[in-house]
Amino acid sequence: xxxxxxxxxxxxxxxxxxxxxxxxxxxxxxxxxxxxxxxxxxxxxxxxxxxxxxxxxxxxxxxxxxxxxxxxxxxxxxxxxxxxxxxxxxxxxxxxxxxxxxxxxxxxxxxxxxxxxxxxxxxxxxxxxxxxxxxxxxxxxxxxxxxxxxxxxxxxxxxxxxxxxxxxxxxxxxxxxxxxxxxxxxxxxxxxxxxxxxxxxxxxxxxxxxxxxxxxxxxxxxxxxxxxxxxxxxxxxxxxxxxxxxxxxxxxxxxxxxxxxxxxxxxxxxxxxxxxxxxxxxxxxxxxxxxxxxxxxxxxxxxxxxxxxxxxxxxxxxxxxxxxxxxxxxxxxxxxxxxxxxxxxxxxxxxxxxxxxxxxxxxxxxxxxxxxxxxxxxxxxxxxxxxxxxxxxxxxxxxxxxxxxxxxxxxxxxxxxxxxxxxxxxxxx
Numbered sequence: 001x002x003x004x005x006x007x008x009x010x011x012x013x014x015x016x017x018x019x020x021x022x023x024x025x026x027x028x029x030x031x032x033x034x035x036x037x038x039x040x041x042x043x044x045x046x047x048x049x050x051x052x053x054x055x056x057x058x059x060x061x062x063x064x065x066x067x068x069x070x071x072x073x074x075x076x077x078x079x080x081x082x083x084x085x086x087x088x089x090x091x092x093x094x095x096x097x098x099x100x101x102x103x104x105x106x107x108x109x110x111x112x113x114x115x116x117x118x119x120x121x122x123x124x125x126x127x128x129x130x131x132x133x134x135x136x137x138x139x140x141x142x143x144x145x146x147x148x149x150x151x152x153x154x155x156x157x158x159x160x161x162x163x164x165x166x167x168x169x170x171x172x173x174x175x176x177x178x179x180x181x182x183x184x185x186x187x188x189x190x191x192x193x194x195x196x197x198x199x200x201x202x203x204x205x206x207x208x209x210x211x212x213x214x215x216x217x218x219x220x221x222x223x224x225x226x227x228x229x230x231x232x233x234x235x236x237x238x239x240x241x242x243x244x245x246x247x248x249x250x251x252x253x254x255x256x257x258x259x260x261x262x263x264x265x266x267x268x269x270x271x272x273x274x275x276x277x278x279x280x281x282x283x284x285x286x287x288x289x290x291x292x293x294x295x296x297x298x299x300x301x302x303x304x305x306x307x308x309x310x311x312x313x314x315x316x317x318x319x320x321x322x323x324x325x326x327x328x329x330x331x332x333x334x335x336x337x338x339x340x341x342x343x344x345x346x347x348x349x350x351x352x353x354x355x356x357x358x359x360x361x362x363x364x365x366x367x368x369x370x371x372x373x374x375x376x377x378x379x380x381x382x383x384x385x386x387x388x389x390x391x392x393x394x395x396x397x398x399x400x401x402x403x404x405x406x407x408x409x410x411x412x413x414x415x416x417x418x419x420x421x422x423x424x425x426x427x428x429x
Contacts, residue, residue, distance in 0.1 A: 041176040046275045047338045048180065049196055052187045055268035055342055061196050062271035063131055063259035064142055066252040073248045075150050077241040078109065079157040080292065080371055086161025087296040099222025102158060102215070109150045117147040131259070133193075141197040148204040155211035158218075163293050167214040174210060179203040239380075243367060246382030250389050250414075251281065251360055254407055257390070261397050269346040270400050272339050273331075277353025277404075280323040281361045291365070295372035306426060309369045313362065320361045324354030349400045356408030359415035366418055385414045 050058045082105060089097045120127075120143045128139045152175070159168040183199025191198065255274055259267045291312050295305040327334070332347030339346070389410035396402050 038172040038176050041173065041180065043276065043279065043338070045176060045180045045183065046272075048184055049187070050268075050272060050339050050343070052184070053193065053196065056264035057193050057196075059259055059264055059267035059271045060131060060133060061193055062275065063256050063267070064133075064138065064197060065200075066255035067127075067131065068142060068145060069252040070245070070248045070256075071146055072149060073245040074241060075153045076248070077244045078150070079153050079160075080244070080368075082154060082157035083161040083293060084296045084372060086158055087163075087293045088300050090162055090293075091297045091300045094227070095218070095222035096225030096227035097222070098158075098162075099219045099225070100227040102154075102219055106151075106154055109154065113147045113150050117143055120146065131256075132264075135194065138194050138197045141194065141201055145197070145201045145204060148201060148208075151208035152204060152211050155208065155215055158215055159211065161293055161296075162218055164214065164218075167211075171207060171211050171214070175203055175207045178206050243371070243382050246386035247360075247364070247367065249386045250382070250407070250410065251278065251357070253390060254393060254403055257393050257397070258400070258403060262400070266345075266400060269343055270349060270403070272335060272343045273346040273349035273353055273400075273404075276334065276338070277327065277350050278357055280320045280327070280354040281357045281364065292368045292372045295369055299373045305369070305373070309366070312365045312369070316361055316365050320354075320358050324358050327351060327354035349404060352401070352404055352408070356404045357411065359408070359411035362415050363411065363418055366422060381414055381417050385410050385417075388413075 046062075049061060053061060082101075085101065086098060089095075089101070121140070124136055124139045124143065127133075127142075128136045131139070133139055152171070156168060156171060159165075159171065179200055181199075182202045183196045186195025186199050189195065255271060258270045258274075262270065291308055294308060298305045298308075327350055331349075331351035331353075332344070335343050335347040335350055389406060392406040392410065393403055396406055
């Protein structure tokens with residue numbers, strides 16, 4: 001083979017190898033390890049709940065957690081906005097502003113959260129009716145969870161913005177471990193669904209204390225130093241909130257709708273397949289979380305981050321594609337092994353779930369990249385595709401497989417539109 005032919009091959013090899021040894025890959029390593037460990041423990045948690053609760057209770061528990069994920073969207077938006085602001089202060093080495101910002105954002109968030117909690121409690125009976133919950137107590141606990149979650153969320157936003165990735169990764173793993181301990185003990189003591197939700201509430205409180213300890217030194221360095229008052233305008237954050245809300249709706253409300261339209265046993269089967277299938281979407285979580293503060297910092301300095309996006313997309317496609325193929329080949333065996341014979345029918349749903357959720361994993365990476373640059377392209381695309389998906393499930397829910405097909409088609413449409421626009425912009429620049 002000629003030297004000229006060898007050179008392109010060597011260049012391609014260096015590019016592929018560079019994906020795994022780049023700054024993004026190294027920074028993502030801790031988050032990826034934490035994401036995998038947290039993901040495994042998360043599935044251990046759900047498998048334990050699936051085995052300790054009845055199929056009907058487990059379906060309801062999964063629907064409540066999906067409901068929580070959707071209504072927790074404002075805090076996800078807050079985390080991204082806060083992390084981006086902290087990244088800016090870090091780029092300027094402004095310790096005083098970081099410290100002042102931490103305490104001011106906690107006070108403001110607590111005030112707004114208390115108001116929203118009061119409104120939620122007024123509608124608790126209606127929420128109980130829609131979720132088909134046998135008691136209102138788990139619904140009240142769900143409201144407490146919605147309020148208390150802001151505490152560790154803000155702490156994690158600061159850990160991410162300060163690029164303290166080891167602590168950020170460890171907090172995710174520890175949070176799931178505590179959730180397993182608290183919820184399993186309470187369910188074992190006989191509290192059933194109430195104990196499962198109560199354990200998640202206790203975890204939020206415990207994680208606030210732990211993550212605050214991780215932030216104590218960086219916050220202490222900025223005390224009594226000059227600072228800039230951080231103004232988080234609501235108007236620029238609205239598109240981010242829209243994008244996150246629609247993303248949560250497209251990836252979580254399917255569980256709520258299945259719980260409403262299908263018998264309790266089938267809803268439990270779908271819950272098992274959904275929990276495992278959506279692991280494909282969360283595999284690249286470490287890449288997205290590491291990508292966000294790096295892009296925000298580069299944007300503040302006026303540097304390009306296109307190479308970071310390409311690296312993250314390449315790694316995501318490889319990992320998520322492998323996960324989808326694994327589910328396709330061994331879906332039934334995985335379900336029976338983890339959940340038992342009572343969930344055997346879920347294997348046919350899981351078989352295609354990985355491919356259905358793969359486009360949303362690619363969308364998640366691009367969304368983090370754009371929001372870190374202060375852009376909200378996907379907010380407008382989500383507004384178009386999310387209602388289409390929910391409407392399609394409303395009309396086409398003859399079987400659980402049909403629901404999975406609707407999710408896959410809507411995610412693919414969103415990915416094609418979003419990456420098509422991004423490709424045009426990259427070519428222009």
